Amino acid sequence: xxxQDLLLDGFGRVPPAVHAVLDGCDEQxxxxxxxxxxxxxxxxxxxxxxxxxxxxxxxxxxxxxxxxDGWARRFALPLADxxxxxxxxxxxxxxxxxxxxxxxxxVDAVHERTARYLRTLTGADLDRVVDDSYDPxxxxxxxxxxxxxxxxxxxxxxxxxxxxxxxx
Numbered sequence: 028x029x030x031q032d033l034l035l036d037g038f039g040r041v042p043p044a045v046h047a048v049l050d051g052c053d054e055q056x057x058x059x060x061x062x063x064x065x066x067x068x069x070x071x072x073x074x075x076x077x078x079x080x081x082x083x084x085x086x087x088x089x090x091x092x093x094x095x096d097g098w099a100r101r102f103a104l105p106l107a108d109x110x111x112x113x114x115x116x117x118x119x120x121x122x123x124x125x126x127x128x129x130x131x132x133x134v135d136a137v138h139e140r141t142a143r144y145l146r147t148l149t150g151a152d153l154d155r156v157v158d159d160s161y162d163p164x165x166x167x168x169x170x171x172x173x174x175x176x177x178x179x180x181x182x183x184x185x186x187x188x189x190x191x192x193x194x195x
Contacts, residue, residue, distance in 0.1 A: 030150045044182045045134045049127040064117035068185045072130045074112035075181040080137045082174045087144040092136045
């Protein structure tokens, strides 16, 4: 297995997991909180896609799907276009409201762009430093694994939350 196959397999696990969470979720479930101030399914899924879109487009040198493909306009959230959800307050989390169809569509669009970029990589590319503000500097390989890890953590959180909410 080469680096492309490995990364494509890893990132390819995210959209099916997202769609499994979204299956049967209405906006009430997507925006419910199990406790005051907790994250919602809508925010978790939007955030994982926004971070992937932001981080992968940055290393790929492309515009984000969020703006280039009109997703920001379709979501029509009362947030700046460059927001990814990082560091959001509970009030800001509550601003993220969207249908399952819209969330799933955005996740799929981001995945398509990510997969297109991953197909261009070689193993040597992963050693390229993409952020030297850290010690040690962050390489492309570390950045991609970090994004994938974040995606899988958040989709797991969303799946757990959906399970709780569906039992209520």
